[in-house]
Amino acid sequence: MAEEIFIPKTASKSELYESLLPQIEALVKSETDLIANLANISAVLKTSFDFFWVGFYLVKDQELVLGPFQGPLACTRIAFGKGVCGTAWKEEQTILVPDVDAFPGHIACSTASRSEIVVPIVHKGTVAMVLDVDAANLDAFDDVDSHYLEKLANEIIAKHCL
Ligand code: SME
Numbered sequence: 001m002a003e004e005i006f007i008p009k010t011a012s013k014s015e016l017y018e019s020l021l022p023q024i025e026a027l028v029k030s031e032t033d034l035i036a037n038l039a040n041i042s043a044v045l046k047t048s049f050d051f052f053w054v055g056f057y058l059v060k061d062q063e064l065v066l067g068p069f070q071g072p073l074a075c076t077r078i079a080f081g082k083g084v085c086g087t088a089w090k091e092e093q094t095i096l097v098p099d100v101d102a103f104p105g106h107i108a109c110s111t112a113s114r115s116e117i118v119v120p121i122v123h124k125g126t127v128a129m130v131l132d133v134d135a136a137n138l139d140a141f142d143d144v145d146s147h148y149l150e151k152l153a154n155e156i157i158a159k160h161c162l
Contacts, residue, residue: 005023005047005048007020013049013144013145014144016048017148018148020048021148021152021156024041024044027040027044028040028041028156028157028160028161034162037157038067038157038161041152041157043070045133046070046071047070050135050140051071051133051134051140052072052112052134052135053069053070053074053109053110053133053134054070054071054132054133055067055069055132056068056129056130056132057132058129059126059127059129062080063077063079063080064078064079064086064130065077067129071134072109072110072112073109073110074109074110075107078107082105082107083106083107084097084106084107085107085118085130085132087105087118088119088120089120089127089130092127094120094146094149094150095116095118096117096145096146097117097118098138098139099138100114100115100116103116112136113134114135114136114137115135115137115138115139115140116132116135117132117141117146118133119131119146119149119152120153121153121162122158131149131153
């Protein structure tokens with residue numbers, strides 16, 4: 001397997017996602033271990049974009065437990081319906097937070113995180129994990145991010161990793 005990803009330098013955000021998603025799909029199709037794949041997906045996203053933190057929280061025994069990630073130390077457990085991650089799990093939909101201080105109940109693993117997007121990953125009709133991406137600047141995420149991160153969650157991770 002080629003453990004190398006081509007990251008176009010001058011691409012727009014959507015061009016970057018367009019280039020990366022097929023490469024991520026090829027990467028995870030060549031490996032069967034879930035944790036190995038989630039670790040590599042975190043690494044690819046963190047090194048390709050100016051994200052502060054990228055990682056996964058996995059549903060285990062009725063709570064979210066920290067999985068593979070790239071970035072600073074993070075909280076390890078999040079309850080159903082709590083924080084942005086627990087809310088995305090409960091509502092089974094992507095939550096885009098332009099300003100974390102304005103989100104009631106936001107869990108601040110790091111005070112340097114200013115905006116956030118959380119995408120649930122659904123397997124056999126239930127949320128199996130969430131993909132959490134944080135940025136150090138306000139309003140860092142938009143419809144382009146939700147479109148491609150949902151594609152990553154539903155068409156790549158749910159399909160090939162679970
Ligand atoms: N801010 C998240 C907690 C996880 S960290 O951002 C890595 C939340 O409110 O659920």
